[in-house]
Amino acid sequence: MSKLLSPAQVAAYERDGFVSPVPVLSTAEAHAARAELEAWEAARGAPIDFPEKSKSYLLFDWADQLVHHPRILDAVEDLIGPNILVYHSTLFLKEAHSAAFVRWHQDSTYFYLAPHLHVTAWVALSDASEAAGCMRALPGSHRWGSIAHDDKPEPMNMIRRGQGISQRFDAETGCAMPLRAGEMSLHHTDLVHASGANDTDDRRIGLAISYIPARVRPTGAVQPHALCVRGRDLGHFVPERRLQQALSPADRQQHQQALAAFRALQDAGFKPSTQSTP
16 A cells, blocks of 8 residues: 555556656745755855765755655655665756756666666755756656766756767657645656756755665666665665764765765766667
8 A cells, every 4th residue: 555655646657757746845844944955055155066965965954854754755665665775866956047957868877776766756945847947757768778878068967977868859848847845756767857947036946866675786886875764774785874963074974985986886887788779
């Protein structure tokens, strides 16, 4: 029996590769998380950027609370089962009237995991409307197999390496997945998705949390780190320790080590023996 998602939502995920929107945070919770983030940015004197925007749950209370949020985990459990790890997270923040974008891509290409069962919870901390550059997806593309990607770094590409699929999908618009603050979308690791510019007067803020069932294994040259957030950890990853004190020296060190392993894995690369295309 499902914990949060309806049978129709589970069926939509299996058919389309995503389900959206899913209400998970109260208005107060969404506002509080955003306020904590922006208070830190104000004290720092600049918007959050790398490295803090990656694996933020190892540094900040607001992000730690999100990756452990019961409603988020209940929805994820409905899709991948009760033994859940956080493999990675990225804060995707588009400033007001920003041309920032993300190319068409599949998450699985650069995560080096098998089997491909990971699900990303994209949690909106501000409204992510179509005008704000919400995520767009090609329904059913999670069944197309692994598609060749390349790296094209560009100043406004929100993914640092600029990875994405080549010309094949440039003319596609996909299905928009708008969210209100406190809602989330869930998408499969093989889903082809992208996002465009923010043409609104507000920032578009979303935390993308990559959840995996504990039975998934890394396939690359470097053993990555992961955090068990529900159920049992089966020992396939270097275990992360839950945040103890936000931005403490010990927690900053753990964050640095975990992120270094993730980057080393991407830099080393891994080429599967076969690839398929739609």
